[in-house]
Amino acid sequence: MKASPKSREGQVRCLNCFERFRPEKKAERATCPSCGIEWRISYPYPTTPKIRGPVWDHYPTPE
Amino acid sequence: MALNRKLAFIDLSSGEIEISEIPRELREKYLGGRGLDIHLLFKHLEPGVDPLGPENVCCISAGILVGTPASASARTHIMAKSPLTGLLGSSNMGGFFAPELRYAGFDHLVIRGQAEKPVCLWIHNGEIEIRDAAHLWGLDTFETQEAIRDELRDPEIKALAIGVAGENLVRFANVVTGHKNAAGRTGMGAVLGSKNLKAIAARGTMGIDLAQPREALEYDREVCNQIASTKFGQIMQRWGTMFIYGVTNSTGLVRVNNFQSNQHPDSEKIECENMDEHSTGTAGCFGCQLHCRHRYVIKDGKYAGTYGEGPEYTSQGAWGAEVGCRDFPTILYGNHLVNKLGLDTLETGSLISWGMELFEKGIITKEDTGGLDLKFGNTDAVIEMIRQIAHREGFGDVLADGPKGAMERLPAEAAPLCVHVKGMSNLHSDERPTPSLALGIATATRGSDHLRSRPAIDLYYLPEPLLRKIYGSPVPYDGPLTSDYGDYDGKAWMVFWQEMLYMAVDCLGVCKFHTIFLSPNMPAFDEFSKWLKLIPGLEMSPKDVWDVAERAYNLERLFNLREGATRKDDWLVDRYFDEPTPRGFDVVRNKTLDRDKFKAMLDEYYELHGWDKKGRVTDETLERLDLAAAVGSN
Numbered sequence: 001m002k003a004s005p006k007s008r009e010g011q012v013r014c015l016n017c018f019e020r021f022r023p024e025k026k027a028e029r030a031t032c033p034s035c036g037i038e039w040r041i042s043y044p045y046p047t048t049p050k051i052r053g054p055v056w057d058h059y060p061t062p063e
Numbered sequence: 064m065a066l067n068r069k070l071a072f073i074d075l076s077s078g079e080i081e082i083s084e085i086p087r088e089l090r091e092k093y094l095g096g097r098g099l100d101i102h103l104l105f106k107h108l109e110p111g112v113d114p115l116g117p118e119n120v121c122c123i124s125a126g127i128l129v130g131t132p133a134s135a136s137a138r139t140h141i142m143a144k145s146p147l148t149g150l151l152g153s154s155n156m157g158g159f160f161a162p163e164l165r166y167a168g169f170d171h172l173v174i175r176g177q178a179e180k181p182v183c184l185w186i187h188n189g190e191i192e193i194r195d196a197a198h199l200w201g202l203d204t205f206e207t208q209e210a211i212r213d214e215l216r217d218p219e220i221k222a223l224a225i226g227v228a229g230e231n232l233v234r235f236a237n238v239v240t241g242h243k244n245a246a247g248r249t250g251m252g253a254v255l256g257s258k259n260l261k262a263i264a265a266r267g268t269m270g271i272d273l274a275q276p277r278e279a280l281e282y283d284r285e286v287c288n289q290i291a292s293t294k295f296g297q298i299m300q301r302w303g304t305m306f307i308y309g310v311t312n313s314t315g316l317v318r319v320n321n322f323q324s325n326q327h328p329d330s331e332k333i334e335c336e337n338m339d340e341h342s343t344g345t346a347g348c349f350g351c352q353l354h355c356r357h358r359y360v361i362k363d364g365k366y367a368g369t370y371g372e373g374p375e376y377t378s379q380g381a382w383g384a385e386v387g388c389r390d391f392p393t394i395l396y397g398n399h400l401v402n403k404l405g406l407d408t409l410e411t412g413s414l415i416s417w418g419m420e421l422f423e424k425g426i427i428t429k430e431d432t433g434g435l436d437l438k439f440g441n442t443d444a445v446i447e448m449i450r451q452i453a454h455r456e457g458f459g460d461v462l463a464d465g466p467k468g469a470m471e472r473l474p475a476e477a478a479p480l481c482v483h484v485k486g487m488s489n490l491h492s493d494e495r496p497t498p499s500l501a502l503g504i505a506t507a508t509r510g511s512d513h514l515r516s517r518p519a520i521d522l523y524y525l526p527e528p529l530l531r532k533i534y535g536s537p538v539p540y541d542g543p544l545t546s547d548y549g550d551y552d553g554k555a556w557m558v559f560w561q562e563m564l565y566m567a568v569d570c571l572g573v574c575k576f577h578t579i580f581l582s583p584n585m586p587a588f589d590e591f592s593k594w595l596k597l598i599p600g601l602e603m604s605p606k607d608v609w610d611v612a613e614r615a616y617n618l619e620r621l622f623n624l625r626e627g628a629t630r631k632d633d634w635l636v637d638r639y640f641d642e643p644t645p646r647g648f649d650v651v652r653n654k655t656l657d658r659d660k661f662k663a664m665l666d667e668y669y670e671l672h673g674w675d676k677k678g679r680v681t682d683e684t685l686e687r688l689d690l691a692a693a694v695g696s697n
Contacts, residue, residue, distance in 0.1 A: 015313045016648050018524045042336045044301040052336060053309045056328040060648065 012051050023049050065271050065599035068170035076176030080191050096126030097569035098615035100142040110625045114146035115257040117177035124171040126572015130162030131598050132283040135574035137349035145249040147234045147465045148486040150623045153509045154251050157348035158244030163221035167267030178259040186265040196261040203403040204239035211264045222264040226405025228453040229256035234465040235410035243372035247407035249509050274600030287352050295582035303355035304376040305335035315647015318491045319384045320439050321416040322482050325493040326646040333383040337391040366396040374398035380491020381412020387439030404453035413488035414462040415448045417481050426476045433457040484511035485632050495644050496651035499554035506633045508619040518557040520583050521548045534560050537588045537605035551660045555668040566612035614688040630678040
């Protein structure tokens, strides 16, 4: 079984387009460069970011 | 050795206890836990009996690897005819009870009859006593366990107990061990309550000899490292299943206000990150390195002093999104309350949210609720409803009968709004955009269920080669498999494969978080085969383990067919097909399930199982799985 590759440390995976990207260190928000969705970021471990949820004000709204 | 634990038949009407060996042949056919339980239940239960009558049979067991170095080998399984659905009742929990049961010399208990007065079972080093428990009746699940330890003067006793909900025969009453581990689904607490069985306590010092102890320990270290190295393992260690909530709500895959929406934007206050304010640390079950539940104390506010463990994703849904509450302490308090009173958190939350939708639509009024303002977001009303359900008071008494019973007591317009399968409420997730998950809950043998068939990794857009590697072993599969979770192709196979995996795990007594459930990088059939060789000394290939699972799964199916289930029970309520999802990303928004495609997927699923178009197990399948003799003519 594989551990997560080192190159993926500090990255998150966009929940919309599933592309990986690396938020700025300690950033509380980050925008996916691939699809443009803006995310709130939290840190389960000091240097490990996690997507907490979208910035709801910028979330695609129902038509 | 690991195979010398006993089977006990306990008749609470007569007080007779018969202890026997478990034949090796049965082990090879069913292993233990859920697999052997369905064999015992199928054999010893007369069809058509009242689930709350003395004729019902309740099987309680430990899996074949429980209490050994196998990772998270902690699970207790409980099985009986369900008072909630009238079909298979089956539920599973972690903690420390099952290992202690094994150390006390037993793997399987088959409990029949009904005690005249409240009793409990005391199991210790090869002996079983039926003890008076009149003084325990009325205590909550936490108090009961403490009282037993005090009375028997041993703080190391592990007990499982029912709360007042089980005593009051609430049809979704659960069985609890510790502060959080609950055999929650299908009303097993009500079955124990109907038998006047308040609790079972176990304590033992009988060691379990391993077939290859050194190799088993080395292999366990390898598997532990494997599990801990996954991203899933790391996030579970931090926040447990609460982390799932943020992910699924972000996408639009949660249920809100009883299926009226699939996402809520005011989520910050109930996301897992709020746990840090209340947590006093994390805890785990026997043999688990993940420690996925928090211990918590609410320090101030109206719930000050509340303590507990968890909560799981399910409680976030039950006491958050579904009932319109948006404060974390209410989730913690609701979780604490249902565990103390002995209620299934999922079923209780779902039924209250159903009641709230009925109230807001004017189908029921304050006259029905005893003056309670049952609006979404009224946290006090939610807490009061939990109490009323457990005590069968007021409107709570109606909901305490579960979906089927409550529908009979409510106006006809109420029924179409109840979100259930086979009479058991659905998880607080929305499966309209995900055909594989929808098929899983429609067909699960114990009613709507996410823990018996869910291909959760279908949500991860995994590349097809990886899907082929996972889903192509130990049984070759060259049919379609797609990374798109909105697709219908190949999903029947994924559900079938997950059913076999989860059944195997439940036979072993290992936690599902330690297999391919929420991470693709977890142990599966290959690892199970190796564990069985090193621990109990059973030489079984990965395919042999699959065959055990398939045999046991078919027996569960046969149990339901014998109790009157038909193809129509493997279906979802109309809301899945008629009401589009209103929110979420493009991939999930404005989605319904397609009836024709779903029907075709169900046909494919039956065919994979070797069942006919009506969902009946064919004679060929009975022969192939060596079940013909066990069940007679189908």
